Amino acid sequence: SQKIEQNSEALNIQEGKTATLTCNYTNYSPAYLQWYRQDPGRGPVFLLLIRENEKEKRKERLKVTFDTTLKQSLFHITASQPADSATYLCALDEGYSSASKIIFGSGTRLSIRP
């Protein structure tokens, strides 16, 4: 069956450290992988998109990797801050055709302690 698994429900990190979140998938062939941030009581907000032929993408303190052989994406936040505390969702987009759709993992709740 198709699955998108994010490695843990919750992650607690000391401020200033690098937070690493994992997204693994099975029985999907995504053309794109996206990461979103969700704050309590709000809808998810897009952060980064990486294509299947890209190994790594960066945006400010964020870095995403995409390994289609391992069927895994890693999401890194460097120099983490308490304001980074939120739930982070990975999403698969099979792309290419009008029949494709965006499917989300269950999310990882990240807490950055001062």
Add this chain to the structure above:
Amino acid sequence: DAGVIQSPRHEVTEMGQEVTLRCKPISGHDYLFWYRQTMMRGLELLIYFNNNVPIDDSGMPEDRFSAKMPNASFSTLKIQPSEPRDSAVYFCASSLNRGGTGGTEAFFGQGTRLTVV
């Protein structure tokens, strides 16, 4: 643009009643998605539209759920009759021009928190 607009923000209804959730996507976007979020099941895709046409409704849980998109600027998700297990946050999202040209981000509304008692 004001973003994706959903209404109502909160809805409390009694079991058996009909519930209609509304969504106005971002102008010019050609994809519209309806999601449901619960603690147990996360963010589930219910149905999505491309150019107002339903493409995949395999995520709709039961025949009690139906969705329409009569025009490019409006969509509804209806539950009739509602049950307590339908209690969740329902999100609408829209995106632009994904037809074979590359993945693009989805823009989400604030959600409708539905409570069925």
